[in-house]
Amino acid sequence: MTSERAAATVLDDIDARPGSTASLLRTLVGLFLRPLGGWISAADLVALAGDLGIESAAARTGIARLKQKGLLIAERSGPIGYRLNPAAISMLERGDRRIFRMREMTDADTWCLVSFSIPESARSIRHQLRRRLHWIGAGVVSPALWICPGHLQAEALQILEELDARRWATLFQASAPVVAGSLVEAAAQWWDLAALRAEHLAFQESLTTLPDDPFAAYVQLIDRWRVLPYTDPGLPPSMLPADWPGRRSFDEFARLSAHLAGAAEEHVRARVGGRAHVA
Structure with missing residues (x-):
């Protein structure tokens, strides 16, 4: 590992389409490599990708791209494997705060x-x-x-x-901004609320198609949700239409993620065969 690579800024892949190989692998790495101690064998990573329905050849290509983007660093620790780039930790921690603790503003917030x-x-x-x-x-x-x-x-x-x-x-x-019209009208000019609404409704609809397997369902749930807490700023209710779907999206996400997380972690523990521990 070069010092230049370790120090380089690692960014989230905002263009990876949820459900794509690139997005699912990035979600998989972001969820589980830190609790695994930051390292996983190539074979285990490919096997976990297979549990998500990603064929081995596509998984290996996708993993190579994560390495090129700086998220993973090839490192042999007995078997061939990959270590999470230390420079990615802050990005992933920032993502955790957004994904699992979405904030909703109040009128008193700055x-x-x-x-x-x-x-x-x-x-x-x-x-x-x-x-x-x-x-x-x-x-x-x-x-x-x-x-x-x-x-x-x-x-x-x-x-x-x-x-x-x-x-x-x-x-x-x-x-609070002082605008000529209403704050709801101003928010609709400053943010594309129609597009955000559509994203929330699409996410809610997608929950009906989650797999039965808890591991695959958990990874897909996070993958489908992870963009929304970034693009939706969590505006105060006073700036949103009365029927805004954001709160329902988060409540459904929180309920399902809490239900699925434990079984998903157990699956990963079984896959790595006790070579690492998932907290």
């Missing part, structure tokens, strides 16, 4: 405004900044002024640092 002016010579950075701000759930007040919940300020700062764009941006903490 906001973070991100104002930036990036020169045309750095337009690729500007594009990446907007893309990653969208990924953490920020809304667009104007092309160069974005808004997100105040508790996401640290994530916004981290994005700016990673893109070397900090010198072009100023962050403000703010109380």
